[in-house]
Amino acid sequence: AQSVTQLGSHVSVSEGALVLLRCNYSSSVPPYLFWYVQYPNQGLQLLLKYTSAATLVKGINGFEAEFKKSETSFHLTKPSAHMSDAAEYFCAVSGTGNDMRFGAGTRLTVKP
Amino acid sequence: NAGVTQTPKFRVLKTGQSMTLLCAQDMNHEYMYWYRQDPGMGLRLIHYSVGEGTTAKGEVPDGYNVSRLKKQNFLLGLESAAPSQTSVYFCASSYHPREQYFGPGTRLTVT
Numbered sequence: 001a002q003s004v005t006q007l008g009s010h011v012s013v014s015e016g017a018l019v020l021l022r023c024n025y026s027s028s029v030p031p032y033l034f035w036y037v038q039y040p041n042q043g044l045q046l047l048l049k050y051t052s053a054a055t056l057v058k059g060i061n062g063f064e065a066e067f068k069k070s071e072t073s074f075h076l077t078k079p080s081a082h083m084s085d086a087a088e089y090f091c092a093v094s095g096t097g098n099d100m101r102f103g104a105g106t107r108l109t110v111k112p
Numbered sequence: 113n114a115g116v117t118q119t120p121k122f123r124v125l126k127t128g129q130s131m132t133l134l135c136a137q138d139m140n141h142e143y144m145y146w147y148r149q150d151p152g153m154g155l156r157l158i159h160y161s162v163g164e165g166t167t168a169k170g171e172v173p174d175g176y177n178v179s180r181l182k183k184q185n186f187l188l189g190l191e192s193a194a195p196s197q198t199s200v201y202f203c204a205s206s207y208h209p210r211e212q213y214f215g216p217g218t219r220l221t222v223t
Contacts, residue, residue, distance in 0.1 A: 009152065032210050034211070036214075041216075041217075042216060042217070043116075043202055043214035043215050043216045043217055044155075044202070044204075044214040045214070046211060046212075046213075049210070049211060051210065090154060090155065094210055098143065098160060098162055098168070099145075099157050099160060099170060099171075100157070100212065101157075101171075102147075102154040102155040102156075103154050104152055104153055104154040105152075105154050
């Protein structure tokens, strides 16, 4: 069975600062890992995904994430936060089954 | 393409009432999913389908039923609504299990 833990339910950064959202996973098989973003009153939109190719994955809107097997982590980063990045971010893991498990989410606030 | 659509967008039910949520996708995806989203709990899978005519239980299936009579539609039913089913419901679809596309959600309140 797979599971995901997102460290920090709320993260606040200043505009232009580094964004770091933490995700650790547990999986008995090589995982597929995802980051989704949810803007207020909307559905989830895929930011990026890891599917066992390159360990550094680049996504949309300048985000990237690095798969570290030794640390069972898949942290999401962006070098410079923009006001439009304010949203809730979900890390998710999928194994060999048909389902996906989501973390509890991290709400990102960007201060001007 | 409309992608994944959900109807209705909002609904208020009284305890014991029934209702059906409709999810439709126009991407010819085999897989479809129903999730509920509650504060601090992320998304939890209710039921899913790996193709027309198939359904399977997810993480929190109790109190819900589903049907997939047509490939493009996935229905979620509540036979006797309870206040614990107050939530935001999301439908998703995918070509394979790895990358899911989400609808805009249905906000359900049970009083």
